[in-house]
Amino acid sequence: xxxxxxxxxxxxxxxxxxxxxSCSPISGHRSVSWYQQTPGQGLQFLFExxxxxxxxxxxxPGRFSGRxxxxxxxxxxxxxxxxxxxxxxxxASSLGYGGGTDTQYFGPGTRLxxx
Amino acid sequence: GQQVMQIPQYQHVQEGEDFTTYCxxxxxxxxxxxxxxxxxxxxxxxxxxVKSGEVKKQKRLTFQFGExxxxxxxxxxxxxxxxxxxxxxxxxxxGTSYGKLTFGQGTILTVHP
Numbered sequence: 445x446x447x448x449x450x451x452x453x454x455x456x457x458x459x460x461x462x463x464x465x466s467c468s469p470i471s472g473h474r475s476v477s478w479y480q481q482t483p484g485q486g487l488q489f490l491f492e493x494x495x496x497x498x499x500x501x502x503x504x505p506g507r508f509s510g511r512x513x514x515x516x517x518x519x520x521x522x523x524x525x526x527x528x529x530x531x532x533x534x535x536a537s538s539l540g541y542g543g544g545t546d547t548q549y550f551g552p553g554t555r556l557x558x559x
Numbered sequence: 560g561q562q563v564m565q566i567p568q569y570q571h572v573q574e575g576e577d578f579t580t581y582c583x584x585x586x587x588x589x590x591x592x593x594x595x596x597x598x599x600x601x602x603x604x605x606x607x608x609v610k611s612g613e614v615k616k617q618k619r620l621t622f623q624f625g626e627x628x629x630x631x632x633x634x635x636x637x638x639x640x641x642x643x644x645x646x647x648x649x650x651x652x653x654g655t656s657y658g659k660l661t662f663g664q665g666t667i668l669t670v671h672p
Contacts, residue, residue: 475657475658476658477658477659477660479660486662486663486664486665487602487647487649487660487662487665488662489658489659489660489661492657492658492659493658494657494658499657499658500656500657500658500659502659534601534602536602536658536660538658540657540658545590545607545609545651546651546658547592547604547607548604548658548660549604550594550601550602550603550604551601552600552601553601
């Protein structure tokens with residue numbers, strides 16, 4: 445079974461621009477979660493989508509948004525980029541049944557650099 | 560929300576020495592998961608602990624969940640250079656916390672050959 449894939453793997457943008465990252469979950473997984481990883485803040489939850497609906501959201505500004513398509517693929521968008529948005533953006537897929545015991549499988553991440 | 564404190568932040572060992580990282584919470588956890596992230600890589604799921612006092616082993620790795628379900632540990636026996644990476648504990652609060660893992664700060668393990 446193929447793992448989680450993320451595109452692009454690396455991205456360089458300038459302040460004020462916007463960016464869209466893509467995530468394809470493991471076949472059969474309906475939940476996609478997004479995380480931001482930085483040296484200072486560690487791994488922080490952005491949001492989670494299941495069946496095209498956002499079920500959970502972390503404490504990030506509205507510049508961070510996402511969506512999920514009917515095939516469970518997900519995208520996240522960051523508008524008006526700031527230097528502090530430079531990070532590794534990870535998506536993770538799971539079956540999505542909740543209950544707290546879902547195992548999440550992470551993709552390789554997209555390394556975003558904002559200049 | 561629930562949080563976990565993970566210690567130590569860094570651990571340097573000689574190859575063959577043992578290594579332990581700890582996660583502590585002030586509240587009772589429904590479960591705890593452990594992940595490993597190699598340098599330049601992404602978090603990889605290692606194990607999930609659910610029961611009070613649970614102990615699970617994977618070759619040289621031993622995972623424990625405290626009796627009160629407020630702490631957990633990961634112990635590696637006789638470290639190898641392939642054990643290098645950051646080890647994270649993570650919790651899912653369950654209920655409506657869909658897809659949200661709260662990660663500890665991680666322990667960065669360096670193994671000197």
